[in-house]
Amino acid sequence: MSSIEASDVPDVMAIMTTSIVGTKFQFEWTPPIDNYDPVDEFELMIRKADGTFYRDTANCPGLPVSVTSCQIEMDTLRVATGLIQGDLVRGKIRAHNINGWGAYSQVNFIGSLIETRALQMELPTYDIPESTNTMIKLYWTPLI
Numbered sequence: 675m676s677s678i679e680a681s682d683v684p685d686v687m688a689i690m691t692t693s694i695v696g697t698k699f700q701f702e703w704t705p706p707i708d709n710y711d712p713v714d715e716f717e718l719m720i721r722k723a724d725g726t727f728y729r730d731t732a733n734c735p736g737l738p739v740s741v742t743s744c745q746i747e748m749d750t751l752r753v754a755t756g757l758i759q760g761d762l763v764r765g766k767i768r769a770h771n772i773n774g775w776g777a778y779s780q781v782n783f784i785g786s787l788i789e790t791r792a793l794q795m796e797l798p799t800y801d802i803p804e805s806t807n808t809m810i811k812l813y814w815t816p817l818i
Contacts, residue, residue: 681710684769684776690718692763692785698745699786701734703767703779705742711771718744721764721781723756730754752788759790 690703701720705713718734719727730751734744757763763786766778796815804811 681771681773683773684708684713684771686777687767687769687779689780689782690765690767692765692782694748694786694789695745697748699748699751699763700743700745701765701767702743706769706776708769708771709773711773713769713771715770716741716767717770717775718767719765719778720746720751720755721766722754723758723761727766728754748789752790757788759788761788762786763788 685706685708687706688704690701693700693702701718703716705716717729719729722728730744730746733746733750751757751763755763762784764781764783766781768778769776798812798814801811801813
């Protein structure tokens with residue numbers, strides 16, 4: 675006598691949400707229907723400026739099922755994706771169980787935008803020959 679276990683890969687996940695928490699970008703999701711085998715991992719992919727996708731393995735590696743959000747520092751996200759201030763951060767996510775990976779969710783089309791935060795700039799240079807009793811001439815390197 676043999677038995678068959680009726681199970682499958684997890685369902686497609688709902689579109690995740692994004693928000694900003696302090697200086698970090700937060701991705702949140704709802705676990706999908708597991709199709710009779712528990713979800714054991716999530717994979718989050720973030721869309722880069724060139725349209726390809728990036729997986730942050732340092733901050734959001736293979737995420738255990740008990741985790742339903744992930745945070746990445748804004749500056750880390752900006753450098754890794756090439757996104758600039760005002761760009762929408764877009765991503766997709768999928769779930770895994772013993773049967774394999776489910777399909778990725780749709781990419782979010784609303785959410786939070788990349789922000790910039792002030793970094794400490796270098797000290798300005800005082801130009802003595804160009805300065806007068808009524809005007810001080812300073813030069814500095816702008817932050818990008």
